[in-house]
Amino acid sequence: MKQIVLVKQVPAVSELAFDPETRTLKRDGVRLEVSSFDVRALLRAIELRAEHGGEVVVMTMGPPAAREALVYCLALGADRGIHLVDRAFAGADTLATARALARALAREGFDLVLCGRASVDAETAQVGPEVAELLDLPQICCVRTLTIDAVARTLTAGRETDDGSELVAGALPALVTAGEDLAPERF
Secondary structure, rough: EEEEEOOHHHHHHHHHEOOOOEEEEEEEOOOOOOOOOHHHHHHHHHHHHHHOOOEEEEEEEEEHHHOOOOOOOOOOOOOEEEEEEEEHOOOOOHHHHHHHHHHHHHHOOOOOOEEOOOOOOOOOHHHHHHHHHHHHHOOEEEEEEEEEEEOOEEEEEEEEEOOOEEEEEOOOOOOOEEOOOOOOOOO
């Protein structure tokens, strides 16, 4: 089973400061890290690989410095990384980002795409669902538990909702966005 985990490099939230004059976050000199929800998605993908075999690929889109996010993911256990880097991507909004990622995913091929429910810097929660729509994939957002039946090519997910939680089942390929409890944090 081939899983691709979409990751984003973000400023370390604990080091951010707010500039009251410009009403923006001060990002200069702030350490960068992989968004914590993306790390949860990666860790669950690694667990699923241990259960079902296959490959875990991490994919990011960003400037040359985003390579460090891939190195970190490889250290956590990913098999390989893909870095989409081009000056044309500078300043991309969520839809432009989703379009680039979707094209790369279509070219690469996959059984399951995982990503964080949102990046901790922007909290838009749009890229994962936009990628799913562009690829015409079923999607399950804010997933807390995830099991795969590789033979039947199905998945079952417990997801957070505004009213509590629900259990959802579907076919692969699919896209899943990770909630906070999808995998225990590991350093």
